[in-house]
Amino acid sequence: MSDPHGVLGLQPGASPQDIRRAYFSQVRAHPPEKEAEAFKAVRAAYEKLCELPDQCDLFRLQEPAGWNAHHALPAADVQFHPEDALAALQAWGDLGRRDFSDDFREVNL
Numbered sequence: 001m002s003d004p005h006g007v008l009g010l011q012p013g014a015s016p017q018d019i020r021r022a023y024f025s026q027v028r029a030h031p032p033e034k035e036a037e038a039f040k041a042v043r044a045a046y047e048k049l050c051e052l053p054d055q056c057d058l059f060r061l062q063e064p065a066g067w068n069a070h071h072a073l074p075a076a077d078v079q080f081h082p083e084d085a086l087a088a089l090q091a092w093g094d095l096g097r098r099d100f101s102d103d104f105r106e107v108n109l
Contacts, residue, residue: 002044019049 005012008022014017030038 004048007045
């Protein structure tokens, strides 16, 4: 490969954004599943252009952001309160019910 700019269809001195855009365009045109040799040439041209420092950071590994304890979720109130349990039982069950007349209505078959 003599001219990586020609493989990607770029002019010399192209910006990193233009290089990245041309690379993705060529990858879509020459997918590795169908055109393996053309894809290898495109990938080699991209890597050659990215050898320059700070030129392309598409495949460069970056350290993850550090964990900051101040941005953690607030602590939840996990204490047991008996009055909350009693209120829930009364709302969901028959514990607080005083009128049972519906239970003794006539059944029609």
